[in-house]
Amino acid sequence: MADARKDLGRQLAQWRASAGLRQVDLAKLICYSRSQIANVEVGRDNTTRLFWHNADAALGAHGALLAMFDHVHALVRDFHAQEVHAPDQERQQAATPPAPLTSPVTACPVPCRCGPTVVGRWTGREVRALREALRMSVRAFAEYLGVTMATASG
Known part of the structure; x- marks a missing residue:
């Protein structure tokens, strides 16, 4: 972001x-x-x-x-909304087997040169990629997001 x-x-x-x-x-x-x-x-x-x-x-x-701006604002809003719902999603995921992955990446609708893709759904893979891109440990990333280490471990 x-x-x-x-x-x-x-x-x-x-x-x-x-x-x-x-x-x-x-x-x-x-x-x-x-x-x-x-x-x-x-x-x-x-x-x-x-x-x-x-x-x-x-x-x-x-x-x-x-x-x-609207595109970046939507990315931030979606990320924070997913943070809020992460504990509920963790409980659901623990109770049910994972659904088959659909492609979480879609083409960027705005010619903003932000790269060829935008994350549409934050899975463990995308969270891990973000954490590694920020060069943070799991603990530091969890503290940065205000979530548990299990949520941030991706």
């Missing part, structure tokens, strides 16, 4: 540069601070949809930036 936010920030920087604007120029146009623009561009700041709507309009992106 951090990479998706960084990619979104890079897109903002590219649109801004294409428009011939400095960070301070864009900040004045959309009534935000220059430092907030800088933080968004490097993926450090999680801003609101209004920010992206204003930036999209100011840069003439015709909805591209807003669509990318």
